[in-house]
Each structure stands twice: as C-alpha cells, then as structure tokens.
Amino acid sequence: MLGKYVISGGKRLKGTVKINGSKNAALPILAATVLNGSVNVLENCPQISDTKTAVDILRHLGCLVNKENKTLIINSASMTKTEIPRELVKKMRSSIIFMGPMLARFKKVTLYYPGGCELGKRPIDLHLSAFKKMGAQIEEIGDKIICSCEKLNGCEVNLTFPSVGATQNIILAAVFADGETVIKNCAMEPEIADLCDFLGKHGAVIEGGGTSRIKITGVKKLTPSRHKIIPDRIEAGTYLIMAAVSGGKITLENVDFRHISSLLDILSEMGCEIQKNSHSITLEMSKQLLNIPSIKTLPYPGIPTDMQPQLTVLCAAAKGVCEFEETIFENRTAHIPELIKMGADIKQKSDREFIVRGRNSLKGAEVYARDLRGGAALITAALSASGTTIVNNSSHIERGYENIVENLLKIGADITLKI
Numbered sequence: 001m002l003g004k005y006v007i008s009g010g011k012r013l014k015g016t017v018k019i020n021g022s023k024n025a026a027l028p029i030l031a032a033t034v035l036n037g038s039v040n041v042l043e044n045c046p047q048i049s050d051t052k053t054a055v056d057i058l059r060h061l062g063c064l065v066n067k068e069n070k071t072l073i074i075n076s077a078s079m080t081k082t083e084i085p086r087e088l089v090k091k092m093r094s095s096i097i098f099m100g101p102m103l104a105r106f107k108k109v110t111l112y113y114p115g116g117c118e119l120g121k122r123p124i125d126l127h128l129s130a131f132k133k134m135g136a137q138i139e140e141i142g143d144k145i146i147c148s149c150e151k152l153n154g155c156e157v158n159l160t161f162p163s164v165g166a167t168q169n170i171i172l173a174a175v176f177a178d179g180e181t182v183i184k185n186c187a188m189e190p191e192i193a194d195l196c197d198f199l200g201k202h203g204a205v206i207e208g209g210g211t212s213r214i215k216i217t218g219v220k221k222l223t224p225s226r227h228k229i230i231p232d233r234i235e236a237g238t239y240l241i242m243a244a245v246s247g248g249k250i251t252l253e254n255v256d257f258r259h260i261s262s263l264l265d266i267l268s269e270m271g272c273e274i275q276k277n278s279h280s281i282t283l284e285m286s287k288q289l290l291n292i293p294s295i296k297t298l299p300y301p302g303i304p305t306d307m308q309p310q311l312t313v314l315c316a317a318a319k320g321v322c323e324f325e326e327t328i329f330e331n332r333t334a335h336i337p338e339l340i341k342m343g344a345d346i347k348q349k350s351d352r353e354f355i356v357r358g359r360n361s362l363k364g365a366e367v368y369a370r371d372l373r374g375g376a377a378l379i380t381a382a383l384s385a386s387g388t389t390i391v392n393n394s395s396h397i398e399r400g401y402e403n404i405v406e407n408l409l410k411i412g413a414d415i416t417l418k419i
Ligand code: UD1
Pocket: 023, 024, 025, 027, 093, 094, 121, 122, 123, 124, 125, 126, 127, 128, 161, 162, 163, 164, 165, 166, 187, 191, 305, 306, 328, 329, 330
C-alpha cells in the first residue's frame, strides 16, 4: 500500500507502448494449469502482483513453477494439497477460479470467501449453485468453503447474469465431468475465449467459447501444451485514454483492436483520430475532446466496467456533460471523491449513476487509489492536471499494470514511484 506515484501533469504524451499479456486471461489460465497434471508453457504472462499471487498459490499446492522472462512453465504433476490458505485467497478475488479445476482433478477443494468488497457485494452464488448442480457437496463453515464430490456430471446451467468468473469456473469444472455441460447466457469476454483456446490445446472438447452458449464435453485426461496469453485490452484502453487526455499521440503494439471496439467508438466520437492495424492502434488527439451524452457499462461486447473509472477522467477533461451508469458492480465509484479533490465536477445521483461536467483542466492534489482501475484513473487524471499530484497506494495499481512508470516515462510523462 505504501508506495506513491508523484506526477507532474500537463505533458503531451507521445510515443509507443507495447501492451502486455492480459491479467484477466492469465489468472484463470494459471488456475487451469492444475488440470492436466503435467507441463504447461504459458507465454506472454504479465509480470504483475496478481499473477505472482496465482504462482504463490500454485507453488503452495505443490506445482513446480519456473519463469523465463514472460514465459511461465508450470508442472502440476507433483501437486499434493487441496486447500488454499486464507491469506492467499484474500489477496486476490480471482483465487476463487481455482475451485473448478481443483474439484475436477481432485474431487475436493477447500478455500475461503475472497476478501474485500471493493466494488460491491461480489457474491459467488452462481459458481456454487452450478457446482451443486454438477453433483458437488458444499459445506460452508464461517468463511471457509469445503467442496467435494464423487464425480461431476455434465448438466445444463442457465446463468441469471453472464458472470465472467462463474463462466470460467464452470468450464474448468466441466472439463473432466461425465457427459456434456451446456452453459447458457454465459459471459462472452475475450478472456473466456482465450481460456477455451488454452484448454482446447490440451485436448479439452469445448464449443462456443466467446459466444453466449458454451458446450463442454467431458474428457478423461489432458495433455501438456503451450499457449500465448492474449493482449490486455484494459491496459490498452487505459493508455489510449491517458494519451487522449494529454492531447497526445500514442501507438500501442501487441494489441487486438477487436477486443476494444466499444471503447474505440467512444474515443472517435469524442474527437480522437484512430488508426487500426492488425496488431497495433494509433490514437491522436489534437482538438478539444467533446463529451457524448451517456456511457453505460455492460457485459462484453459493451463498454467494460473495468474502463469506467478511466472514462470518467476522459469525460471530466472533455467539453459538455456525460451521464454514467455502472450496471455491473453496485459500488464502483471510489475514484469519484478523489477526482473531485482534483477539481472535477461530478455529481453522484446514486451508487451506480453519476453526471460528469467536463472542464478544461484538473489541478494537482494528494489522492488515494482505492482499487486497481480507480487507481489507474487517478494516474490518468494526474497526467492531464496542472501542477503535481500524489497518488497514494501504488500496490492497487501494481496488481494490473506492468512497468507503468517505465512506459509513461518513455512517452514523455513526468512520473516517479516513491516507496
Ligand atoms: C471479472 C474480472 C473483472 C471485471 C468483471 C466484469 C477477472 C479476474 N476479473 O470479475 O476485472 O470487472 O469480470 O467484467 O477476470 N455476480 C453474482 N454472483 C456470482 C458472480 C457474480 O451476483 O456468483 C455478479 C457480481 O456481483 C457482479 C456481476 O455479477 O455484479 C459481474 O461479476 P463477474 O462477471 O463474475 O465478475 P468477476 O468474474 O468477479
């Protein structure tokens, strides 16, 4: 928590940033490496604190993990344990994604409710009810969850909400289940398609990854495999907005523009010039940003909730008014009071709705990151603000952005991390 970024704003960002592998694709795939009981080679793994936590969990369970630059080699043959300790689960919400693969391979897993309520309630009822439908018994003692089964049976799961985590957990549990599992109204995020792609390379039989209906036909075993993690669309979107608010020009390499089309549409509508190539995007902003009337976060392919805080900053720097509605999480507004300290004009109508009135410039202040994307938004605001901003709690940002200081220095920002 203790690190802080000191940013002197108002510099025009100009240059090239290479986007890293996706955090939200890497984490479920790291959990999935327990399934094959053999070697997994994962290329393009982001070097961030969340992937380090996932590796700590794998090592705790008895896996051998080696690292060569951005490639992780995980051998899950030697796994011995089926319990993930409380302190590791509480470090990272997505440790819950170990449930499905552990249950599939060992028929037993013990872990804890993931900590914090940083964005709202974030229950796991959809995960647990699907496991029960597949034949698992679940015992809850305080915050401890003990999940076991004799075997898992394929079945039909109709999700009441297209939860990303529940979709991933059900796919992973179903890989070795008896018969077919069909998930209806499932999440369609690119990270789900990447998980299915990874599992398919191992010999899993999965149809429909990346669509709203996924069918998994259980198999008896998986083979070793090699996979390259897709680029991080949220990291890409964050740098695009940073360049836009600075009135700069940025080229992103190692990016897939199809994964951020809803965001690119907003940026173009607000006045940015965008060029898309097969693996790169260039954004140039040389005019006054103009607000669009409204932004509503939605499951993929809608506007990602993980871009909402950074988009708040974009709209605060634009001319005109934009009304926001956050439909995914009930309490994802911790960045707003901090942005108000920097002079932003934002009125909160409810936990999920707020109105941003754009102004020409924010001013430097001392602010506090309360969560990962909210923290990225504060850095974005600081880059466009006049004077110096201190963004406290760097550890939130380190969970999801590899080398953020080096990347920003390279494109002309004035930023230092003080520990
Ligand atoms: C994932 C992403 C996170 C992103 C989110 C939404 C990872 C590691 N995290 O989180 O960055 O912000 O998708 O795109 O990939 N819900 C239930 N019951 C459940 C599960 C979810 O009610 O059992 C609700 C949640 O409270 C929330 C909504 O569904 O309101 C979305 O959650 P979900 O899609 O599951 O998000 P995560 O998988 O936690």
